[in-house]
Every structure is written in structure tokens, then in C-alpha cells.
Amino acid sequence: MQTISGRSVQSRCLARVAAPGRKVCVVRAGAAVQDKPGEKVVGSAWQFTQPAGKGLGWYTGAEDGYLYVDQLRVEDIRRQVPEALFYLYSKNRVMHNYESYKKALEGLDSLPCYAVKANNNLIIMKQLAAAGSGAVLVSGNELKMAIAAGFDPSRTIFNGNGKLPWELELAVEKGVLINIDSEFDLQNIAAAARKTGKKAKVLLRINPDVDPQVHPYVSTGLAGSKFGIRNSHIKWFLDAIRAEPMLELVGVHSHLGSTITKVNIFRDAAVIMCEFIKMIRAEGFELKYLNIGGGLGIDYSHEGQVLPTPTDLIDTVRDIVKELGLTLVIEPGRSMIATSCALVNTVTGVKTNGNKNFIVVDGSMATLIRPSLYGAYQHIELTAPSTAEKQTFDVVGPICESGDYLGKDRVLPTPKAGDGLVVHDAGAYCMSMASNYNLKMRPAEYLVEDGKVRKIRHEETLEQHMAVFEGL
Numbered sequence: 001m002q003t004i005s006g007r008s009v010q011s012r013c014l015a016r017v018a019a020p021g022r023k024v025c026v027v028r029a030g031a032a033v034q035d036k037p038g039e040k041v042v043g044s045a046w047q048f049t050q051p052a053g054k055g056l057g058w059y060t061g062a063e064d065g066y067l068y069v070d071q072l073r074v075e076d077i078r079r080q081v082p083e084a085l086f087y088l089y090s091k092n093r094v095m096h097n098y099e100s101y102k103k104a105l106e107g108l109d110s111l112p113c114y115a116v117k118a119n120n121n122l123i124i125m126k127q128l129a130a131a132g133s134g135a136v137l138v139s140g141n142e143l144k145m146a147i148a149a150g151f152d153p154s155r156t157i158f159n160g161n162g163k164l165p166w167e168l169e170l171a172v173e174k175g176v177l178i179n180i181d182s183e184f185d186l187q188n189i190a191a192a193a194r195k196t197g198k199k200a201k202v203l204l205r206i207n208p209d210v211d212p213q214v215h216p217y218v219s220t221g222l223a224g225s226k227f228g229i230r231n232s233h234i235k236w237f238l239d240a241i242r243a244e245p246m247l248e249l250v251g252v253h254s255h256l257g258s259t260i261t262k263v264n265i266f267r268d269a270a271v272i273m274c275e276f277i278k279m280i281r282a283e284g285f286e287l288k289y290l291n292i293g294g295g296l297g298i299d300y301s302h303e304g305q306v307l308p309t310p311t312d313l314i315d316t317v318r319d320i321v322k323e324l325g326l327t328l329v330i331e332p333g334r335s336m337i338a339t340s341c342a343l344v345n346t347v348t349g350v351k352t353n354g355n356k357n358f359i360v361v362d363g364s365m366a367t368l369i370r371p372s373l374y375g376a377y378q379h380i381e382l383t384a385p386s387t388a389e390k391q392t393f394d395v396v397g398p399i400c401e402s403g404d405y406l407g408k409d410r411v412l413p414t415p416k417a418g419d420g421l422v423v424h425d426a427g428a429y430c431m432s433m434a435s436n437y438n439l440k441m442r443p444a445e446y447l448v449e450d451g452k453v454r455k456i457r458h459e460e461t462l463e464q465h466m467a468v469f470e471g472l
């Protein structure tokens with residue numbers, strides 16, 4: 001009998017088939033025989049053969065009220081996987097988001113670079129690399145992961161206000177495009193280029209000083225930001241690059257911030273960047289790249305908010321890019337990956353204190369910190385339909401902090417212990433920002449791919465955590 005994390009798949013599978021009123025068909029991983037109608041053997045993944053839904057990302061089944069991802073019922077997946085808490089992705093949705101950008105960029109010279117900081121799952125990175133995406137990186141380890149995932153280093157950008165010498169040496173060695181962020185960063189890049197004996201291709205990260213109208217923690221392009229060069233000092237940078245034969249200036253970069261919901265903000269910044277480009281070209285530099293960064297928001301509200309699409313974003317800068325004969329670089333993270341994923345939790349219990357009702361789940365600020373850190377809203381719902389009384393709840397985790405919550409004032413049917421509850425739009429800046437606080441281990445990740453559920457990351461173990469103390 002095939003086991004997963006030490007548990008018997010068959011025992012779970014049988015429990016599932018026995019559940020009343022459910023039409024469920026499961027395939028056991030690596031099983032040798034077909035022992036229930038509808039079961040099929042499919043390598044190391046499970047095949048569910050229930051009716052196909054819309055097949056693209058997350059939605060509630062119109063007929064049965066269950067939550068689906070692609071063509072699969074989340075309840076069925078919950079009963080099948082051994083972990084109670086896990087991130088669950090739709091490959092269809094990731095690829096759809098990437099293709100939306102590709103389509104939006106048609107007719108332009110372009111370099112779409114996925115922002116790895118949003119989600120660094122190796123399997124997903126491999127899929128985006130295989131689809132032809134470039135990558136934008138913010139550490140040497142992200143660069144190593146990007147190379148392991150198959151990204152072409154010459155189609156990657158290295159950003160950051162505190163790049164370390166070893167990171168820069170690796171980046172120069174691999175032919176990565178590097179953004180200059182400050183005077184000292186320029187010196188460090190030049191030193192790395194001299195040390196490796198290879199010329200570094202650099203872009204100047206300029207702050208257009210346009211307000212992205214977002215949470216201050218995710219605003220990056222204002223004059224007082226910690227990122228980017230002092231624009232008043234731009235001539236100094238041009239002289240320093242001119243004097244340094246190991247640096248080749250190939251473009252300019254700006255990144256305004258994240259969760260931006262209006263494309264005129266990108267337009268305003270591009271117009272300002274266009275003036276900088278003309279000025280830099282007049283100084284004798286042949287610029288190739290205009291990098292407008294990432295930052296496009298998504299509809300976290302799930303209230304049908306109409307937000308700009310990748311096409312809206314690209315079309316707002318298309319004329320500038322064409323007129324100046326540039327290659328457009330974009331660095332989407334959130335809009336590429338957020339909507340593909342939900343954090344699937346299991347309800348531990350329900351309690352009331354004073355006039356507050358709480359749903360306590362196994363996920364927490366250690367698993368998904370955006371609500372605690374930014375007061376961010378991420379939509380929450382139960383995985384199965386329920387006729388239980390609706391109440392207003394705070395959805396909280398088990399962490400020893402009053403700020404540990406996943407959602408506040410959510411009207412939900414009163415769940416029972418063991419019920420499934422998802423936090424939506426968890427593909428970006430959720431797992432990649434997870435921690436081991438209170439010694440919670442980062443959870444497993446699963447991907448729905450071609451109608452099958454595939455494990456794409458193991459749950460971390462305490463043994464792995466203890467290993468960092470070995471021999472001390």
C-alpha cells in the first residue's frame with residue numbers, strides 16, 4: 001500500500017468514498033489495481049473523475065455549492081491529502097495569468113520577468129521558466145533558485161538596495177542584468193565585474209516620485225523611498241558609469257509599489273521615465289530597456305471590482321516604448337500568481353468572548369502574514385456548503401499574538417471542528433513570507449495540474465528545523 005507522509009492513502013480514500021451523499025472517485029498514487037469504478041492509476045498523482053467545472057482557478061460549483069479549483073472539489077482534495085493545512089494552486093490559473101501578459105505584450109519588444117519574491121516554489125518557477133518567462137530577483141539565493149528552475153540568466157534582473165558582494169559576483173558571472181540602486185551599489189557592482197573579469201550590464205533604478213496610492217509598506221517609488229538612486233545625483237551616476245569600463249548602461253528601471261489599481265499611475269511614471277531616457281541618451285548612452293517594474297493589483301475583495309488587466313497596463317505605455325524604440329521590461333509578481341492559490345485550513349473550533357465570535361483554524365500569521373502585517377483583506381470561505389446559522393467571526397490562528405488573524409468581521413455559516421476554510425488569493429507573498437514563529441512549520445503545497453493533484457512542496461519538519469543547531 002502506497003503511503004504518503006506515513007499515512008495510508010487507502011484508509012483515507014475509503015473513508016471518503018463512504019461519506020454520505022458524495023460521489024467521489026479517487027485514484028491512489030502508484031496503486032497497481034483498479035478497485036473502485038472511476039479509479040485510475042496515474043503515476044504519483046491522484047486523478048479525480050467527478051464532473052468538470054469551469055476548469056480555471058477557484059469558483060463555487062453552481063449546482064452543489066462546493067468550492068472548486070479547476071475541475072476538482074476542494075473537499076475531495078482535503079480528504080485525500082494527508083495534511084490538514086496546505087497551500088493549493090491551480091496550474092491553469094498560473095499559466096492563464098502568464099499568457100495574459102504574453103498576449104498583452106504582443107507587438108512590442110519585451111522581456112516579461114516574473115518576480116520570484118512573490119512565490120519561490122521551485123515547481124512553479126520551473127513551469128514559468130519553461131513557458132519562456134524571465135525573472136526578477138532580489139537575492140543571490142533567488143538567483144540560484146532561478147538557475148535551478150531553468151530561467152535563462154541573461155533574461156533575469158537583479159534588484160535590491162543592499163546587494164552583497166558575493167551576490168553581485170554571481171550575477172555578473174551569470175550575465176544577469178543588474179539595477180544600480182545607490183552610489184555604493186554602483187561601486188560594488190563595478191568591483192564584482194572587475195573581480196569576475198566580466199562586464200556588467202546595468203540599469204539605473206530611478207524613482208519617478210509618483211504616488212502609487214497603496215499601503216505605505218508597499219510603496220517604493222516616491223522620492224523618500226529606500227530604493228533607487230538619488231535622482232538629483234543622476235549626472236554623478238552617468239559620469240561614474242562612463243569612467244568605469246566594466247559597466248555598460250543598458251536601461252532604466254522604476255518600480256512604484258505593489259497592489260496598484262489604476263493604470264494612469266503607470267502612465268504618469270512612464271512619461272517621467274521617458275524624460276530621463278531622453279536626457280541619458282543625450283549624454284551619449286545607448287539605452288535599450290525601459291523597465292516599469294511590477295505592481296499591478298488584483299481584486300482581493302471578490303466583489304467583482306473591475307481592475308486593470310495586463311493589456312490595460314501595457315497599452316498605457318505602448319506608445320512611449322514604440323516611440324523611443326525600447327524593449328519593455330515588466331516585473332509582475334502578485335498579478336501573475338496570487339489568484340492561482342488558496343490556503344486551505346481546517347477549523348480547530350469556534351468560541352465566543354465578550355461580543356466577539358472566533359473561528360480558530362490551524363493556519364495563522366506564521367503561514368500567511370499579510371492580514372496581520374498590512375491589515376490586508378483576503379477573501380475567506382468554507383469549502384463545503386452549509387445551512388448552519390451565519391454569524392460574524394474573526395478568523396484567527398493559534399499563534400500567541402492578538403494580531404494573529406486571517407480575517408476580521410467575516411459573515412460565515414458557523415463551522416464545526418474539522419471543516420475546511422480557505423483564504424483566497426494566497427499565491428503571492430503568503431508562502432514566501434511564511435515563518436516558523438511559535439515553531440509552526442511551513443506547510444505543504446499542492447498543485448492541480450491536468451485534473452490531478454500533485455505535491456509540489458513537503459511540509460517542513462521539526463527535525464529539519466533542529467538540524468540548524470546540530471553540533472553546536
Ligand SMILES: Cc1ncc(COP(=O)(O)O)c(C=O)c1O
Nearest residue numbers: 115255258294295331332333334
Ligand atoms: C523591484 C520590484 N519588482 C517587482 C515587484 C513585484 O511587484 P508585484 O508583486 O506587485 O507585481 C516588486 C515588489 O513590489 C519589486 O519590489
Ligand SMILES: N[C@@H](CCCC[NH3+])C(=O)O
Nearest residue numbers: 117218220258370428429
Ligand atoms: N509583501 C507585500 C508586497 C511586497 C512587494 C515587494 N516589493 C504584500 O504582501 O503585499
